[in-house]
Amino acid sequence: MAKLTKILALLLAFVMVAAMFAACGKKADGNDAADTAADTKGQDTEENTTPLVVGYSPFSNKFSPFFSETAYDQDVYAMTQIGLITTDRQGAVIYNGIEGETNPYNGKDYTYYGPADIKVTENKDGTVDYDIKLRDDLVFSDGEKLTIDDVIFSMYVLCDPTYDGSSTLFAQPIEGMDEYRTGIDNLSVLIYDAGRENTTFEFWTEEEQTAYWEAYDAATKALAEEIVAYCVENGYNEEGDIQGAAGNWGFEAEENTIESFAAALEAGYGADVKGMIGTEAAGSTVEDLFPTFADYDKWIKTGESAPNITGIVKNDDYSMTVKMTQVDATAIYQLGISIAPMHYYGDASKYDYDNNMFGFDKGDLSTVREKTTQPMGAGPYKFIKFADGVVNFEANENYYLGAPKTKYVNFLECLNDGDKLNGVITGTIDITDPSFSSDTVNAIKEANGGELDGAKVTTNTVDNLGYGYIGMNAKVMKVGDDPASEESKALRKAYATILAVYRDVAIDSYYGDRASVINYPISNTSWAAPQSTDDGYKVAFSTDVDGNDIYTSDMTAEEKYDAAKKAALGYFEKAGFTVENGKVTKAPEGASLEVEAWIPADGTGDHPAFMIYTEAQKAFEEIGIKFTIKDLANSAELWDALRAQSVAIWAAAWGATIDPDMYQIYFSGDEDGHAAGGSNYQYAIDDKELNQLILDARTSTDQSYRKSVYKACLDIIIDWAVEIPIYQRQNAIIFSTERVNLDTVTPDITTFYGWMSEIQNTELN
Numbered sequence: 001m002a003k004l005t006k007i008l009a010l011l012l013a014f015v016m017v018a019a020m021f022a023a024c025g026k027k028a029d030g031n032d033a034a035d036t037a038a039d040t041k042g043q044d045t046e047e048n049t050t051p052l053v054v055g056y057s058p059f060s061n062k063f064s065p066f067f068s069e070t071a072y073d074q075d076v077y078a079m080t081q082i083g084l085i086t087t088d089r090q091g092a093v094i095y096n097g098i099e100g101e102t103n104p105y106n107g108k109d110y111t112y113y114g115p116a117d118i119k120v121t122e123n124k125d126g127t128v129d130y131d132i133k134l135r136d137d138l139v140f141s142d143g144e145k146l147t148i149d150d151v152i153f154s155m156y157v158l159c160d161p162t163y164d165g166s167s168t169l170f171a172q173p174i175e176g177m178d179e180y181r182t183g184i185d186n187l188s189v190l191i192y193d194a195g196r197e198n199t200t201f202e203f204w205t206e207e208e209q210t211a212y213w214e215a216y217d218a219a220t221k222a223l224a225e226e227i228v229a230y231c232v233e234n235g236y237n238e239e240g241d242i243q244g245a246a247g248n249w250g251f252e253a254e255e256n257t258i259e260s261f262a263a264a265l266e267a268g269y270g271a272d273v274k275g276m277i278g279t280e281a282a283g284s285t286v287e288d289l290f291p292t293f294a295d296y297d298k299w300i301k302t303g304e305s306a307p308n309i310t311g312i313v314k315n316d317d318y319s320m321t322v323k324m325t326q327v328d329a330t331a332i333y334q335l336g337i338s339i340a341p342m343h344y345y346g347d348a349s350k351y352d353y354d355n356n357m358f359g360f361d362k363g364d365l366s367t368v369r370e371k372t373t374q375p376m377g378a379g380p381y382k383f384i385k386f387a388d389g390v391v392n393f394e395a396n397e398n399y400y401l402g403a404p405k406t407k408y409v410n411f412l413e414c415l416n417d418g419d420k421l422n423g424v425i426t427g428t429i430d431i432t433d434p435s436f437s438s439d440t441v442n443a444i445k446e447a448n449g450g451e452l453d454g455a456k457v458t459t460n461t462v463d464n465l466g467y468g469y470i471g472m473n474a475k476v477m478k479v480g481d482d483p484a485s486e487e488s489k490a491l492r493k494a495y496a497t498i499l500a501v502y503r504d505v506a507i508d509s510y511y512g513d514r515a516s517v518i519n520y521p522i523s524n525t526s527w528a529a530p531q532s533t534d535d536g537y538k539v540a541f542s543t544d545v546d547g548n549d550i551y552t553s554d555m556t557a558e559e560k561y562d563a564a565k566k567a568a569l570g571y572f573e574k575a576g577f578t579v580e581n582g583k584v585t586k587a588p589e590g591a592s593l594e595v596e597a598w599i600p601a602d603g604t605g606d607h608p609a610f611m612i613y614t615e616a617q618k619a620f621e622e623i624g625i626k627f628t629i630k631d632l633a634n635s636a637e638l639w640d641a642l643r644a645q646s647v648a649i650w651a652a653a654w655g656a657t658i659d660p661d662m663y664q665i666y667f668s669g670d671e672d673g674h675a676a677g678g679s680n681y682q683y684a685i686d687d688k689e690l691n692q693l694i695l696d697a698r699t700s701t702d703q704s705y706r707k708s709v710y711k712a713c714l715d716i717i718i719d720w721a722v723e724i725p726i727y728q729r730q731n732a733i734i735f736s737t738e739r740v741n742l743d744t745v746t747p748d749i750t751t752f753y754g755w756m757s758e759i760q761n762t763e764l765n
Contacts, residue, residue: 051392051408052740052764055420055432058413060636061386064372065338066157066345066365067165070639071655076391076411077338078756080141081377082400084132084151085336086114091658091752093332095119098135106748113401115146115339115378122327127175130322130335140341141382141396147317149351153342153359155312155322162186162299162363166679168663169334175311175323183305184363188212188296192271203300212296216273219290220262223277226284228258249646268645273297275644299363307356314353328698329706330661344376380404380760389413404760405744415633416602424736425456430764431740431755435608436461436732438512444734458735458742461514463728465751466655467523468608470499470597470724475684476648477722479575480590483684484720487575491591492721493541494571495649497550499616500541500724501564505557506611507727515608515729520714521654524728525751527703528660528710536711540718540725545570561615565623572623583624594626597649598641603633609651609726642682651726658752660706662694662713683722690716741765 056075062068063076086094089105097114104110115138119131138146158169159177161184170177191204191212198209224246231237231245238244242261246253251264269276273293277286286293311323324331342348345368346359360367375383381393381404391411395404412429414420421440423429425447434440441452448454474483477492503517519540522529530537542550544567551560573579576588587593601607605614613629620627632638641647654665665679668686690713697709717723733755735742746758755762 048764049407050764051410052406052762053410053412053423053428053430055414055423055429056391056411058634058636059386059391059411060639061373063375063383063386063391064165064368065154065340065375065377066163066167066368067372069166075756076383076386077375077377078379079381079393079409079759080375080379080383080396081338081340082115082138082379083336083338084116085118085332086112087336087658087752088112089748089750089753093118098133105750108748110748115400118332118335120332126326128324128327128331130324130331132320132322132335134318135400136318138378138400139398140344140378141376141398142341142344143398144341144343146339146341146378148314148320149317149353149359150339150342151337152312152314152320152353153346153351154337154340156309156358157340157345157360157365157368158337159309160360160362160365161305162365166664167334167337168667169337171663171667172331172334173325173328174309175325176306176309177311179306180309181305183301183303184299185302186271187298187300188273188293189271190300190302191296192216203302208296211292215290215292216266217262219273219277219293220265221258222289223284224258224261224265226289228261230283305362308358326699327701329701330659330663330698333657333659333661338377340377345371381409399760402760405763409759416604416606418606421734424734427736427739430736431733433731433733435606436514436730437510437606437608438514440732441512441514453737455737458737458740460733460735460749460755461730462749462751463525464653464731465523465525465657466653467518467521467728468651468653468726469521470496470609470612470649470651470726471682472496472649472722472724473642473645473647473682473684474686474720474722475645477595478590479588484686487588489719489721490545490571490574491577493545494568494575495595496541496721496724497568497571498564498619499612501560502612502615502619503724503726506615507608509611510608511727511729515727518725518728521717521723521725522660522710522714523654523656526656526660528707530711530714534711536715541721543567545574561619565619569623583622585624593624594628595648596628596630597651598630598632598638598647599651600632600635600638603631605631607631607651608729612726613651645681645684660710661698662710663698666713666717667691667694683720685717685720685722687716687720739765 056072059072059076060070062073065077065081068074068077086097088094088103089110092103094101094112094114095118098117100111100113102109102111115135117133121129121131123129132151134148134151140146155169157163158167159180161181163170170181187204191209194200196213201209227249228242228245231248232239236245236248242258243253243256246261246264251261251268253260253264265276273290274286277284277289313321313323315321322335342351342359347367348359350357350361351359373386378400380396380399382396384392384394389412393409395407397403414423417434417440420429420432420434421443424432444452444457444459447456452459472492472495474488478488479485479491480487482488507515507517518524519538520530544550550563550567555563569579569582569584572584575591577584577591578586584593597613599607599610599613601610617627617629638647638650638652642650666683666685668680668691693709693713697706700706733749735745741763744761744763746753746755749755
């Protein structure tokens with residue numbers, strides 16, 4: 001039976017779906033001042049209050065420049081922020097942003113401005129200085145001046161020992177970084193890691209430890225009982241079937257008891273109480289089930305810790321220097337942080353640079369987290385609210401590049417790509433980004449009378465800075481207890497081999513010539529992407545258990561499918577499965593003959609990887625494996641489940657960065673004690689050689705050297721078989737020809753310079 005998701009998520013999903021149907025059915029006029037203006041669209045008014053409406057996939061309501069995760073949420077906060085670093089249409093850094101730099105592109109000269117000038121000096125001793133000078137006329141949308149103190153505050157948030165967002169600025173070789181981040185730990189994690197029988201009480205008392213474990217055990221038991229009750233109430237399990245309820249929730253209870261289920265929850269989450277209850281609970285919160293957890297969820301001093309980061313140096317109110325101990329090729333891009341207002345996200349009374357105070361108490365980011373759903377900055381627009389599936393923005397009159405020409409912008413949640421496209425055609429959406437599938441292309445041409453650009457729709461396409469993939473979590477997809485064992489890798493390769501063989505037919509069917517199959521987990525827009533002419537280039541998952549090629553050039557498609565099944569059986573056998581007469585008949589301990597694969601295909605199968613799933617499902621059935629497809633109507637469910645590490649296989653896409661640095665996705669920690677990378681929890685890949693290669697690639701600006709190192713990284717990732725690269729696609733941004741003044745849209749849109757890059761100039765007709 002399919003794993004159930006928490007009741008709260010289901011209720012939220014239903015509310016969101018209802019809101020999306022309502023929102024996509026009419027013009028989204030959520031701004032109070034614009035409520036009466038939409039009905040007069042096209043009429044002359046003294047001030048045009050008609051909002052520009054942009055169609056989006058569902059948001060996760062994490063609109064923070066520090067803690068957002070999805071691309072959709074990032075676009076929301078990006079409307080309100082300015083970045084310290086500016087790049088041009090080819091992804092090149094603008095070092096002289098104050099006066100501007102003029103660079104050619106596509107036969108035209110474009111001048112780029114930014115909030116700062118950046119000067120990079122490589123010193124004889126191998127250290128590097130980044131001198132940053134801000135404009136002195138910048139203000140936030142609330143009128144407060146923007147100074148270098150706001151930049152320093154933002155950097156200290158991203159480098160705090162307790163920071164757990166996706167930025168990896170803290171991993172840069174900034175002088176004094178390690179000294180600043182050591183000597184502080186979370187009390188809850190310390191008590192949990194010390195164990196129930198701990199007798200050393202240096203940082204907490206025996207009474208605190210006893211109370212913690214009593215509360216922890218009560219919380220896991222209450223959570224298990226709540227999940228079982230939910231499963232019975234909704235008809236997923238019979239009364240008393242505790243093991244079945246645990247299985248539906250993605251856990252394996254050894255015995256049919258609440259205590260056994262609670263033990264399974266503990267084994268799955270450990271000290272991550274907030275993740276266990278907040279993500280998986282059938283309705284309750286951490287405060288409900290573990291009311292004293294706040295007493296333990298705090299950071300305490302456990303050793304010596306520097307009071308500041310010596311490499312972050314304030315020179316005056318509008319300039320600073322970041323000192324790095326060595327060359328790092330990714331540094332200039334990592335410094336491209338959003339300049340967040342300290343007076344809003346922090347506490348100005350706690351800022352005193354000379355006395356090592358940086359706008360918040362070290363180890364306590366609560367004031368920053370409180371603003372996660374309410375972004376504010378110096379960007380082109382002010383965030384007003386997010387309600388009923390609509391994010392409302394109002395123009396920031398203080399924007400340093402000029403007040404936006406369109407006063408109101410709404411980001412409108414839509415249920416699926418069909419709603420996005422139909423919205424543009426019918427007049428409820430002005431700009432959106434439907435998946436550029438064959439169906440989308442045909443629908444656009446039909447609306448325009450045969451062309452992609454016409455009276456109804458204008459289409460702009462660029463290569464996507466990112467790629468599509470199918471992922472596997474090594475902690476879930478394993479044999480026994482070791483995700484890194486050869487048996488566990490063989491298990492994942494068995495699944496990957498069959499899934500990979502259907503990539504060509506699925507991508508061709510969904511995208512046609514608007515996407516291509518890729519064989520390494522990296523965007524083809526990157527200079528580091530392996531090319532078919534490179535030495536050592538291999539088609540992904542195209543060798544058998546002995547390293548021999550599975551396919552030959554003269555094979556038909558059906559012959560390739562048969563060869564993939566045969567190769568997969570070899571991997572299953574190596575993983576410890578029993579294989580008899582061309583079928584898998586028994587799984588080893590810690591593995592199963594069943595797997596559930598998640599895919600955010602709008603509940604309708606609308607996803608480029610959906611055909612891969614359906615074809616693979618038939619193939620797996622033929623060799624004795626039950627491959628269940630879970631098609632999600634709301635993609636937000638997937639992100640919650642990935643954070644909980646409760647999904648075995650899923651389909652998604654990565655958004656890449658200009659630099660191909662792999663730290664954020666694949667780095668799992670090193671011997672120096674660096675924290676885990678921001679998104680590696682999805683794969684749970686833990687490989688010391690990979691970690692070192694990722695760090696090595698940062699130490700040189702030699703592109704050929706870095707490409708060879710990244711190729712070695714990609715080979716390791718493929719060997720772990722946690723990621724099956726699927727496609728490199730084109731992005732389509734479509735505009736309503738009737739309603740958007742196309743002469744005002746950002747010209748020469750590229751992979752690195754999107755339509756929002758000059759949104760302040762965009763106007764409606």
